[in-house]
Structures are given as structure tokens and as C-alpha cells.
Amino acid sequence: MEDTQLTQLGRDVRGFDSPEAAILECVPNPHPGTTYLVRFTAPEFTSLCPVTGQPDFAHLVIDYVPGEWLVESKSLKLYLGAFRNHGAFHEDCTLAIAKRLVETLSPPWLRIGGYWYPRGGIPIDVFWQTGAAPEGLWLPDQGVAPYRGRG
Amino acid sequence: MEDTQLTQLGRDVRGFDSPEAAILECVPNPHPGTTYLVRFTAPEFTSLCPVTGQPDFAHLVIDYVPGEWLVESKSLKLYLGAFRNHGAFHEDCTLAIAKRLVETLSPPWLRIGGYWYPRGGIPIDVFWQTGAAPEGLWLPDQGVAPYRGRG
Amino acid sequence: MEDTQLTQLGRDVRGFDSPEAAILECVPNPHPGTTYLVRFTAPEFTSLCPVTGQPDFAHLVIDYVPGEWLVESKSLKLYLGAFRNHGAFHEDCTLAIAKRLVETLSPPWLRIGGYWYPRGGIPIDVFWQTGAAPEGLWLPDQGVAPYRGRG
Amino acid sequence: MEDTQLTQLGRDVRGFDSPEAAILECVPNPHPGTTYLVRFTAPEFTSLCPVTGQPDFAHLVIDYVPGEWLVESKSLKLYLGAFRNHGAFHEDCTLAIAKRLVETLSPPWLRIGGYWYPRGGIPIDVFWQTGAAPEGLWLPDQGVAPYRGRG
Amino acid sequence: MEDTQLTQLGRDVRGFDSPEAAILECVPNPHPGTTYLVRFTAPEFTSLCPVTGQPDFAHLVIDYVPGEWLVESKSLKLYLGAFRNHGAFHEDCTLAIAKRLVETLSPPWLRIGGYWYPRGGIPIDVFWQTGAAPEGLWLPDQGVAPYRGRG
Amino acid sequence: MEDTQLTQLGRDVRGFDSPEAAILECVPNPHPGTTYLVRFTAPEFTSLCPVTGQPDFAHLVIDYVPGEWLVESKSLKLYLGAFRNHGAFHEDCTLAIAKRLVETLSPPWLRIGGYWYPRGGIPIDVFWQTGAAPEGLWLPDQGVAPYRGRG
Amino acid sequence: MEDTQLTQLGRDVRGFDSPEAAILECVPNPHPGTTYLVRFTAPEFTSLCPVTGQPDFAHLVIDYVPGEWLVESKSLKLYLGAFRNHGAFHEDCTLAIAKRLVETLSPPWLRIGGYWYPRGGIPIDVFWQTGAAPEGLWLPDQGVAPYRGRG
Amino acid sequence: MEDTQLTQLGRDVRGFDSPEAAILECVPNPHPGTTYLVRFTAPEFTSLCPVTGQPDFAHLVIDYVPGEWLVESKSLKLYLGAFRNHGAFHEDCTLAIAKRLVETLSPPWLRIGGYWYPRGGIPIDVFWQTGAAPEGLWLPDQGVAPYRGRG
Amino acid sequence: MEDTQLTQLGRDVRGFDSPEAAILECVPNPHPGTTYLVRFTAPEFTSLCPVTGQPDFAHLVIDYVPGEWLVESKSLKLYLGAFRNHGAFHEDCTLAIAKRLVETLSPPWLRIGGYWYPRGGIPIDVFWQTGAAPEGLWLPDQGVAPYRGRG
Amino acid sequence: MEDTQLTQLGRDVRGFDSPEAAILECVPNPHPGTTYLVRFTAPEFTSLCPVTGQPDFAHLVIDYVPGEWLVESKSLKLYLGAFRNHGAFHEDCTLAIAKRLVETLSPPWLRIGGYWYPRGGIPIDVFWQTGAAPEGLWLPDQGVAPYRGRG
């Protein structure tokens, strides 16, 4: 087994109180110079409504092209868990996550899809990417089923 | 073509202002004495919340065993449309429809499933039947997909 | 290859003008005395509305336990095709088909599910069986997806 | 519109800090003496692992037969939201919710299905009911899709 | 929690009598200068047929790129609810909603998909966008399942 | 309610004996100069095989960009119903419908997808469009599920 | 690894020319005295029509309760493959397979579901079991999706 | 009804012993000069493994743009049926069918998708087209669901 | 957070070399005397074929009614992982897992469904339960989709 | 039947201890000079986590355009099986497989999709291709369903 400097993977780590407090850890990209895509699907995201304080829920999908670094997945999970008591609009929250990852990883390219649970019968989805995808990148659809109400 | 006394089918009929005003029309059951099931699926139901006055939406499925009469489907559609400006809780509304049909048709057996759109992220379903189904009746599941949020 | 007295299978046969004119052909049941189920699924059924003369469409599923005879499937197809210019309510039409088969085959048991396309936004399904299914019969659900409108 | 004594529906209410602090409100059953089923689907449930403190997520479905009272749906939502910082095993958490509802509503019958998100690749589902369902009750399947991993 | 000037979110607000009377409220875009997409899915839309006065139902999906403003989701819900007693053809209604949003938000780009329930067995879908999507925008398919009748 | 010159909508109209006899009615496009798409889905289409005289069935989807006119949907339904006793190959039938609409509406753009039921175990699909779609048009996939036999 | 007397598993074996020629091999039931179910799903079955000589296709599902023996799965595959040039009606073919297995294994219980591809637009399904299932046996639905034509 | 020179449609024709022996028949394209697509879906394809002689199964989808000729569908069915006792690798077999059709029809464009059943748990799909599709052609996805193992 | 004697949950534990070496840990049932169901879904199971030594894969679903003990889910995961280099027939392997759990937990009732990936195109499913389910237990279907080959 | 130099197909071959030890065998491309696509779907892939030693599972899809050689599918299966006791991060493992195939086959083009089972509730997908696809190649979506948690 390979040896790494990770402080969270394979250890018992408690969560963080806020997104700012959470630490995103990286591992060296084992295939630097290769343009490939890494996708994380996070169906367990929850934050708070900034106006009413009620909990909000979302299904998030994050796609990025690694440069020098990969984000370590357990640290990403703990970072996302740190929004549990954070208040922000759906649009704001989705973009803030993407921008934190951009700042940490300086990836050649990244996008995020935020699929939020309905409020008042109407869900909001938020989609952002850092720009046009790199040439020659293979970029599949995120394929999340549309909301359909009942029946 | 067969001739009937129906006042609404094949004619241009405006809707009714309230459930009480609507007229449920019947046609004679062409197979009296045969225990069979008739199912209506009404995905276009809407009423009002009795507390907030906001619109509510539901997908309704009605199953019944005809006795002497069949309910004529266009009159049923107009009756259901008459809930458009009627305020009642989900549970109340669903049972009221079933009981009106029971009163009109005196069917040997009837049930209703009300599948309401989510409010506050939580949908309510309401299920009622007049009693155990008649022996030998073939009664398929209503098969409405459960609500699943997003993702 | 086996030789049979069938007049329609493997030959070019024109359709019939009415259900009464159509001929249901039978073949001897190769497993008499065995209680098994035969299911026909007919998604290409069409008849006329008896009041407006407009075309109606249905997806039909017929289940029966063979006694002495099997119904030959091409003759069944031609019989169902003969409803093309026949006017009858959904409930009537569905039961008439079942009863013709009962009369022709004298099967120990039979049921029919008629899944009609929506009119006025509300589809009608009709379900009938000759009685409780024989003991020990294996009888799967017909599994037709419920109507769900849009979305 | 009907007038009620509800303190939470149609008003701006903050959440509760623990399940014990939350208030389940009731409204009189508009159809007492009728054996029918009410189903709540709550895809936005989250609590904490009692050992590691990590967040857990579940999709809950609650079915009950109302006696004298209906549970008011907004108060149910706030009660479920109060598990956000509560630590308990999946099995414990699911049964505790059911038992609180039984205590509050004294319903003739109740059941709960807790469909938990996978941990270590293996999800846990928990199913409980207060006993055999009342005779003549119509009780559809909860129909939650099984977990299937990837592919 | 953030403080805003919204008059409807977190308050008990009755609906509006017509689309003209409804007020679309905005909040400042928290990420101005970033080209991202916001999607609203509204499966609870209903209006009236301008010729027969009968209710029509639609599932609407709205996609837009925010400029200076975001539309506040509760005000959007109330605006859409105001079509409840408004008569217009499917094509007209769908485009009118899109144009009102364009006028209110002056978004860099917007599109609407209107998926209407069948009438006479034939549903109508209406699709419009303000022009070609901005370069580098990530724009997923709306993915609404096609109408398929029965079976 | 708006007043129109339509002869068929909201009235009891019998069908036509042949496609040639049917009258396609139009209404003025309420949004002329706007490049948008109108989609009709017709799962109730049936015609005859020109060689054997047997009934054929198809699921049709028609997409067009309106110019001066919209096709009125009830007249379209009656036109499609007029193929009931018309014999033509699948490929011919599908294109004839499209060309009749082109001739009637002179739309900037139109396409048709004809999804025919299997014969001999092999279904035929037919796809045609008048040319490349207009720039800036939003044109979703027709999304009809492929035929898959059994299992 | 365990040692067995099997002549076909792990070896390169050519197929058989007829069902009669094929050899069904058995292995001792490792859990005799335990009432459990073994299910084989065979989506690659093909035989010939006894009247026209055309190929027929089916998806077969076989359920049985082992007694002293398990059927070895490679020998079952070769037996089913031996119907490739055998002519028989759907009903006959399905029951013949079941009866051969009964004769070979003397299982406490067995059933077969034959889901045949459509001919003339109408598929046939055949269902048989040796009798009522043993008490306490867990017997899931075979869950094959119903045929639905197109759309 | 139209009169044609076809030797197989509407007649009882036995199959062919090899692909070489089969006759592909054509009918004149009723819409020459129009760039449209014809799709055949053949879920009943079977051939033999050239190394082991075991049967192989595939689901084939063929798309082409007709030039002067259409392929007659019954003759296509008989041609495909003639691979029943033919041995070839999956890749070879799929391309051979496409090339025979190209030779027979000289179509402006053609493609084939061969979706083979798994061997050793791994299915092979083969995709070929004669070149880039003609400009302005409408070419939907073949949409065959990917293999997913179990669960 | 609750304190427990668990040696594996929340700690970094290596896997076991064989099923015999693995340790199944228990926690006290928090609701003893209540008849409820716990379901584990394990889509990541793999073992070896006892004859060829090739890897086999299965999707397992385990249902049980707890008595005094719950099985701790991380220890269950490690136990299942210990079959990685163990050779046994599908039927044997499935029942061995169930019987080890019965021995460890002495549950009032238990069942297992083993859904194995296809070999030679034919998957095997294995179903066992300890006897009839306790009265009043709510026991949903395991709902695993049937294998369907391709297309 | 064709004769080949393959050492593994049609023979009983044990697996390999590591990816390095496995031998990828080739067969000559029967259609050299034709730009077509071959897709392998491997839902039975498993390796080890390089940090914790725990098993990981993935569903892999490999697409390539053959040049002089085809990879023989049984040797590919054995190569993939050789990762069973190999430790590597998801990103590394997926790219290593692709690069080994590129080295062996020198294909004009290749891509791989690695769809990994969730860890910590968050699955990782990895997508790589050797560059832009060849002109005129037909390249369908891999179409793997996105992960969706529960509900």
C-alpha cells in the first residue's frame, strides 16, 4: 500500500463548524499532463435558508479537470458537511463551493451542478462552469432526473 | 352510434363554480351483475389550502365496482374541475370526492388514492376504500410512483 | 414442422368488418390437464366512441387458463382489429371481448385489463375476471404503468 | 377559508434544537370513524451518527390511520428537522419517530419505513408497524426503489 | 441570517387575481459577472382555455442566466399562480411568462419549456429562448419525459 | 375569453374519411417574429398497410417553428384521425403528414418523427426535417424510448 | 477449490442438435433440507415456429426449490440452446422445458415464466408452476416489464 | 391498396440457410430527393461464436438515408434471420450486415449499432457509420440502455 | 454521543482473509420486544467460482427481525469482504452467509436474496428465509430489477 | 468455424495475480481501414484502496477505434480481474487500464469511463480519452445512470 501525508483518510475525524473552518486536502495528480475528468456526486448536502433559517437540501455534482492536484475525497466530504449550519441562498451556496475548489486546486477547468429540493413546489437548479471545457476533454452529461411533482 | 340522455358529453359545457354546483351524470351499466372494476386517473386536480388560500395540486386515482350505473367521464371531469376554488385540507378533500361518488352511484365498492404535491418538502398521500373489496374482484395496484425529492 | 387445420396463420388474410364477422380459431391445448396461464398483450387496439364517433385507443392485456383449447394468436389479432369501426363505451367494449373469448374457449378462468388512452385528461381502466383464479395458478401482475400526465 | 388554532401553519416559525423540544400539532380528523390512510414522505431527513458524529441521511415514509386527530404537516416537518443535531443509530432513530407519533396521535395503526443512505457501501432500511393493519384498510406499498450501487 | 427587503418570503402572502397584478421580486445576484444558469421547475401550473374556458395544465421549466438580479422564488411561485383564472392558448401563455421575466430581470439569456397536458389525446410542448446561449454557459437538457399515452 | 373563427374547437365534429378530405385550421401566431418551437405528440395514430390491408400503428411527434400561423390542435387531431382507412408504407405516410403541414402553415421549419409498432419483430422509425433548424432555436430531443423487445 | 464430476463446466463444449440430445447435469444440493429458491433468467432463448418455420424469441425465467440436486448452470444453458432448431408453439415449448427439469431434478416445486417476443404486434406470455409454493418459501415476483408497444 | 412486385411481403416465406443465400428486396423510395432517416430495430438477432460454436445474441439498430430505394422490411427480417447458423466475431458480423445493405441500397448514408449480450460478464457494442451524416439530416440517438449487471 | 464497546466502527480496520476469520460484532437492540425489520443491501459482494477459480459477483439483500442484538454494519461489511478469496457455488455461498448471521444474532426471523451476475448469459438468484415471517411484521419486497440482457 | 492463435478463449484459464502479469491478446481487425467503435462494459471490476486496503468497486466502460488489432474479450476480462488485489486510487486505476490498452493496441482513439461505488456517500467518476474523436466516428454516450442516493 502506498504511503501518503493525508490527515483525514483512514482516520476518525469529526466534522467542521463552518465552510471556512474546513480543510480541503490534496494528493498529487498521478497523471499530470493528461486531460481527464473527475466527477464527485454528493446527494447528502444540506444548508440553511438565509431568510427563514429553515434547512435546505441539495444533490450536488462537481466535475473538474485535475492539474497538479487531486482533491482527497474524504476532505471534500467533510468540507461539504460543514455547510450544515451555514445560511445562504441556493445560487450563492452552489457557486461558493465551486469557487473554493477552484482556489484550492487551480484546476484547468471545473463545473458544478446544484439540484435543490423543492420549496413552494418549485425546485431550483444552479449550473456553473469556469469557462468552455478544454479541447479534447470527454465531458458526459450529469444526467440528474428532472423534478416531476407527483403522478 | 348509440343514443343517450347525456347533457354534457359531445357538447360544449362550461365548468361549475363549486363541487356542490356540479352535476355528476350516469349511464346505465352495460354489464350489470358482473363484478368488474373501473379506474379513473385524474392528474389535473387542484384546490386551495383552507388556511393560507394557496393552490394545492393532486394526482387522484378512483377505483369502483359499478352497480346499476356508470359515472359518465366528462361529468366526472367537470365535477373534479369544480374544486378549483374550493378550500379544504388534503385529507378532507380526498374523502369528500369519494363520498360524493358513493352517494351518486351506490356502487358495491369504491376506493380513492389522493397523491398530493409536496408542501414544505413533504407530500401527503391519502387512501380510502368503502370496505374490503368484493370477492373475486380483480383489483390491481394503483402504481403511482413514490415521491423521491431530487437526485 | 407440425401440420394444423388453421385457416389464417401463415396465410395472407384480410381483416373483418365487425367483431361479429371475425372468426376466432383454436388449436388443441398441448398440455391439457395442466393449470397454466397464457397472456396476450395487445397495444394496438382501437374502436369508436358511441356518442361522438371519435376514435378511441386502448392497450389490452388478456390472461386465461386453457382448458381443451388455445386461441390461435393470429385469429385473435384479426378479431381485435375488427373493432376498428365499432362504437361502444370503454367499459362495454372491454367486457365484450372477454365474454367472446369465454364463449369460444370455455376456459377454466379468464381476465382482461383494458387500459384506455385519456379523454378530457382522464383515462379509464377496466378490469374483469370470470371469478377467483384457480388454486395453484401462478398469476403475475399485468404491470401496466399508470397514467401520469406530464412532467 | 376555515379558521384553526394552529400556531405554525401560515406563519414564519424557526426550527427546534432537539426532537424533545419540537411540538407536534394536531387538527381534528374531518372524517372520524372512517378507516383511511395518510402517508407522509420525507426525503429531507438528517441526523448524526452516535459513534462518529458524522451526518446521516434518510428518506422516511410514514403511514397512519387517523383516529381523533390528524398531525398537522408543518409541525411534522419541524419535528423531523429537529433531528439535525441529534445522534442515534439508524434503527433507533426510525423507531423513535414512530413512537412519538403514536404517543401524540394515538392512531389506530401506524408504520414507518426508514431508507438510509449507504455507509461503507451498504445502506440500512428499517421497517416497523404497530401491528397488523386494520381490516378493510387500503395500504399501498411504499415503493421506494432499492439501492443498486453503480452501473 | 442575512437581512433582505423581500415582502413575500417568510411571510403569509395571499395570491394575485391576474398575472398583471402579481409582483415579481428580485434579490441582488450574489455572483454578478459570473455566467451561470438558474433553473426553475414548476409542475403546478394551470390556466384556462381561451375558447372553451376549461382548465389547462402544464409542467413548466424556466432557465436563465442572471445579470444584476435573481428572481426571488416565492414571488415567482405567486406570479405563476396568478394564471389560475387567465385564458390564453398554450403557445401564448408560455411565451408571455418568459417575456415578463425578461422584462423584469433583463437577464443576459433566458429560455422556457412548456409541457402541456394532452387535450384530445395530443399534448403540446412549447420551447423558446431569447437567442443563442452565451458562450461558455453550461446548459443541461430539461429532460422532461415525452408523453406516451398508455401501455 | 378570446373570440376566434374556428369551426371545430369547442364543437362536436365528426371525423373525415380520408386525409384529403380533412381540413387543417389555423389561428394567428400570437408571437410572430419570435423563433420558438411547438411540439405535438400523437400516440394514437393508425393507418393501413398498402400491401396486406392490415392496420398499422404509430406514435408520431411533430415539431415546428410557427411563422404567421399556428395549427389549431383539434383540427390536427381530426386530420391525423383521417388516416384510419388510408393505406401507405410507413415511410410514405410519415412524410406525407409533414408535407401537408408545410403546405398549410409555411412554417420557417418543421420536422416529424414516426415511431411505428413492430411488424415481424422489427419496428421502423422515420425521421425528417425541412432542413437545418433556424439559428438560436431551442430544439429538444423527442426522447421516445427505443424498442427493446422483451425482458 | 472443490472437485466435481461435471463434464461440461470449465470445458469447451459444443452445443446439442435437439432438446432430446442435450444432457442436464446435476450437483448435490449443498443445503438439503432447507427450503430455498433458485432462479435462472435466460434472455437468450430462441426456437422455431412449428407452422411457418420462422425463428421465435423468448425471455425465460425458471424458479425452483432444490431437493437432492441442483441443476448445473452450464448444462442448463446448453439444454436451452438446443431448442435453436426445434419447432413448437410458445405454450408447448415453455411447458416442455419445465417438465424436463421436473423429471431431472424431482424438485419439491418449480415454475416457469415464458415471455415471448411479439408476433403480429401481440406478444404471448406463458406461466406455469407445479402447484402451490411450499409453505414458508420466499418467492419474489419475476418482475419482467410488460410489453408496451412504442412511445 | 397499392400493387408491388414484392415476392415475400404478405406471403408465407421460409427462411434462408446463410446470409449469402438471403435476398434483400427493395421498393422505390416514395420521397426521392428528400433527406430523411429510416431506422430499423432488430432485437431478435442471433449468430454463432466462430471459435466455440456457441450461440451469440445481439440487439441491432440500423439507420439509413434512402436514395432511390427503400429496403423492404420483411426481406430484411429474413436476411437477419439467416445469420442463425453463421459463425463470426461480434465486430465482423455487425459490419458485414451494414456493408451488405450499403451494397444493395447505395444509400447516401448508413450506420449500424450492434449491442451484444454479455459473455464472461462483459458485453461488446459495435458502432459504425459510412461517414459524417448528411447536412440537415435529423439523426436521433439510438438510445439503447447500457448494460448494468445486477442490482 | 453514545459510548459503545465496538472494536471496528470509527477505527481503521484491515479486512479478513476468510469468512471464518471475520468477526461479526453486535450492539444491543435499542427496541427489544418490538417486531421490526432491518434490511442491508450489499451491492459490492465478490467471491470465487469453486470449479474454475474465476471471480463471481453478486448483489445481496439481507432482511432480519432483531431479537436481543443488532449486527453492527461495519463488521458486516468486513465479513462480506472476507469472501473475496473464498470459492463456493452461488447457492452455497448465499446460504452460508445467512446461516452465519442466524448463528450470531439468533434473530426471530431472517432472509437473504442473492442476485448473481450472469455467467454464460444466465444469472442465478438465490432466495432463503428461516421460515414464515412473524405475524404483524412489515416486510417489503426486495425489489431488485430482473436481469434483461440487452436492448 | 474460423481458426485462431488465441491461448485463452475456449480454454479453462486461471486468473493472474497482478495487472502486470496479465496478458492482453489480440486478433486481427477484420475491417481494417474502417473507422468504427468497439465498446466493452465491465460491471464486475474490483481493486483495493491504496491507503486503507479496503476493496473498491467500479463499473467500467471502454470505447476504442480499432487499428490493426482487436483486443480479444476473454483476455480483457482476465486482465481486469487481475486488479483484484491491486491497490490504487480511483483516478490512477482508471487511467492505468486505458494506457495499457493504448500501449497494446495502438488504437487510433480510445476512451474510458470509470464509475466507482460511493465511499463516504460520495462516488467518484473518472473520464479520459486519448484526444478528440476521429472525424466521422459515431460515438454514442456511455449512458451510465448517475448516482442518486436513496428515495
Ligand SMILES: [Ca+2]
Ligand atoms: Ca443527450
Ligand SMILES: [Ca+2]
Ligand atoms: Ca402528475
Ligand SMILES: [Ca+2]
Ligand atoms: Ca415543497
Ligand SMILES: [Ca+2]
Ligand atoms: Ca437524492
Ligand SMILES: [Ca+2]
Ligand atoms: Ca386528453
Ligand SMILES: [Ca+2]
Ligand atoms: Ca407533473
Ligand SMILES: [Ca+2]
Ligand atoms: Ca458509502
Ligand SMILES: [Ca+2]
Ligand atoms: Ca453495477
Ligand SMILES: [Ca+2]
Ligand atoms: Ca401503448
Ligand SMILES: [Ca+2]
Ligand atoms: Ca431480452
Ligand SMILES: [Ca+2]
Ligand atoms: Ca411483431
Ligand SMILES: [Ca+2]
Ligand atoms: Ca404509445
Ligand SMILES: [Ca+2]
Ligand atoms: Ca455472461
Ligand SMILES: [Ca+2]
Ligand atoms: Ca450492482
Ligand SMILES: [Ca+2]
Ligand atoms: Ca432485447
Ligand SMILES: [Ca+2]
Ligand atoms: Ca432522496
